[in-house]
Amino acid sequence: MDDRFAGIREFVTTVDRGSFTAAAETLGVTGSAVGKSISRLEVRLGVQLLHRTTRRIDLTTAGETFLLTCRRILEDLDQTEAFLSTxxxxxxxxxxxxxxxxxxxxxxxxxxxxxxxxxxxxxxxxxxxxxxxxxxxxxxxxxxxxxxxxxxxxxxxxxxxEQKLVICGAPAYLARRGEPLRRDDLFAHDCLIGWRRNLQLGWLLANAESGNDAAYFDVRARHELTDGDTLLDACLSGYGLAQLPGWLAREGLRTGALREVLPDLSTTTxxxxxxxxxxxxxxxxxxxxxxxxxxxxxxxxxxxx
Missing domain, CATH: 3.40.190.10 (Periplasmic binding protein-like II)
Known part of the structure; x- marks a missing residue:
C-alpha cells in the first residue's frame, strides 16, 4: 500500500528552501532523492505540483492548494509531538x-x-x-x-x-498657499492621497453636523502615493496637505516640521x-x-x- 504521507515533507521543504538541493541539505538526503520523492507524489495524486526549470521551481495552481493542507498536517504533527514530549x-x-x-x-x-x-x-x-x-x-x-x-x-x-487621522501640512506649504479654515477650502489645495486599490480616493473626514460620523470626502488629489512613509516625506517636503495616521505624523507635529489643520475634521479608524x-x-x-x-x-x- 502506498504511504499517503510519502513525499509531503520533501514537497514542503523544497518550496520553503527554493530548490531540491537546498531541501536535501535540510532533510539530510540527496537532491535526486528529494526530486524522485516529489515525482512519485505527483504520480500518486495525478497532478503536477511544481513547475521545474533549470533556474527555479514554482508552484502550480494545484501545488498552491496542496501546500496549504500539507503545511497544516506537518505543523499539527510537530505540535502534537512537542506536546507529548514536554x-x-x-x-x-x-x-x-x-x-x-x-x-x-x-x-x-x-x-x-x-x-x-x-x-x-x-x-x-x-x-x-x-x-x-x-x-x-x-x-x-x-x-x-x-x-x-x-x-x-x-x-x-x-x-x-484605534488610529487617529489628522490633516497636516508643512509650514512652508501653508505659508505659500494659506491655511484651510473649512472643509470646502480643501478644493483649493494640493492634496496628497494614500491610494489603495479598489478603495475610494479621498479622505475620511468627521462630519461635525452629524456628530462624529465619518464619510469619504473627495479632495483634489495632487499626488497618489501608496506607501505611508513616502506620503509623509512628500508632506514634510511641502508638496501638499496629507491626511496621516497620528502615529505617523506625531514626530513631525512635535518638532514643528508639520502643522495640523482642520482638527474638527479629524476622525479615527x-x-x-x-x-x-x-x-x-x-x-x-x-x-x-x-x-x-x-x-x-x-x-x-x-x-x-
Missing part, C-alpha cells in the same frame, strides 16, 4: 502574517521578531501590503487590518485599538487582528494575538488614538 503546547512552525505596509513594518514586525527569540521554533512568513487578502483562501494565519471590517462568519476579529475561526486556536497564532493584545493595552501603545 507536556506543554508550544508555538511551532510557520506563522503566515499579513500586515498593512507602513504600520506593519514600523510597529508589528518588531513585535513578531521578538516572539521568535522566546520561541525559536516559530518561523515568520510576513507580507506587507495594503490590499485585503483572503485570509482563509490564501492560507494566512493572522492579519492586522486598519479600517472598518466586513463581517465574515469564518473569521475572528479582536479590536486592538479601528485596528483589528483577524484570524480564521477554528475549534482550537493554534499556539503560534495565540501567542502572537496575546502579545499584540498586551501591547495594545499599554497607555503608551501605538494602538491608542
Amino acid at each position: 507536556g506543554h503546547e508550544q508555538p511551532i512552525g510557520r506563522l503566515r502574517v499579513d500586515l498593512p505596509t507602513t504600520f506593519g513594518r514600523r510597529h508589528i514586525v518588531p513585535v513578531l521578531l521578538s516572539l521568535t527569540e522566546r520561541y525559536p521554533r516559530l518561523v515568520l512568513a510576513v507580507t506587507l501590503q495594503d490590499r485585503a487578502v483572503d485570509v482563509v483562501g490564501e492560507g494566512v494565519d493572522l492579519a492586522v487590518r486598519i479600517g472598518a471590517l466586513d463581517a465574515y462568519p469564518d473569521l475572528v476579529a479582536r479590536k486592538l485599538g 479601528p485596528i483589528h487582528a483577524i484570524w480564521q475561526k477554528t475549534r482550537h486556536l493554534q499556539p503560534k497564532v495565540k501567542v502572537a494575538v496575546d502579545e499584540l493584545t498586551r501591547l495594545a493595552a499599554l497607555e503608551t501603545s501605538v494602538f491608542q488614538p
Whole structure:
C-alpha cells in the first residue's frame, strides 16, 4: 500500500528552501532523492505540483492548494509531538502574517521578531501590503487590518485599538498657499492621497453636523502615493496637505516640521487582528494575538488614538 504521507515533507521543504538541493541539505538526503520523492507524489495524486526549470521551481495552481493542507498536517504533527514530549503546547512552525505596509513594518514586525527569540521554533512568513487578502483562501494565519471590517462568519476579529487621522501640512506649504479654515477650502489645495486599490480616493473626514460620523470626502488629489512613509516625506517636503495616521505624523507635529489643520475634521479608524475561526486556536497564532493584545493595552501603545 502506498504511504499517503510519502513525499509531503520533501514537497514542503523544497518550496520553503527554493530548490531540491537546498531541501536535501535540510532533510539530510540527496537532491535526486528529494526530486524522485516529489515525482512519485505527483504520480500518486495525478497532478503536477511544481513547475521545474533549470533556474527555479514554482508552484502550480494545484501545488498552491496542496501546500496549504500539507503545511497544516506537518505543523499539527510537530505540535502534537512537542506536546507529548514536554507536556506543554508550544508555538511551532510557520506563522503566515499579513500586515498593512507602513504600520506593519514600523510597529508589528518588531513585535513578531521578538516572539521568535522566546520561541525559536516559530518561523515568520510576513507580507506587507495594503490590499485585503483572503485570509482563509490564501492560507494566512493572522492579519492586522486598519479600517472598518466586513463581517465574515469564518473569521475572528479582536479590536486592538484605534488610529487617529489628522490633516497636516508643512509650514512652508501653508505659508505659500494659506491655511484651510473649512472643509470646502480643501478644493483649493494640493492634496496628497494614500491610494489603495479598489478603495475610494479621498479622505475620511468627521462630519461635525452629524456628530462624529465619518464619510469619504473627495479632495483634489495632487499626488497618489501608496506607501505611508513616502506620503509623509512628500508632506514634510511641502508638496501638499496629507491626511496621516497620528502615529505617523506625531514626530513631525512635535518638532514643528508639520502643522495640523482642520482638527474638527479629524476622525479615527479601528485596528483589528483577524484570524480564521477554528475549534482550537493554534499556539503560534495565540501567542502572537496575546502579545499584540498586551501591547495594545499599554497607555503608551501605538494602538491608542
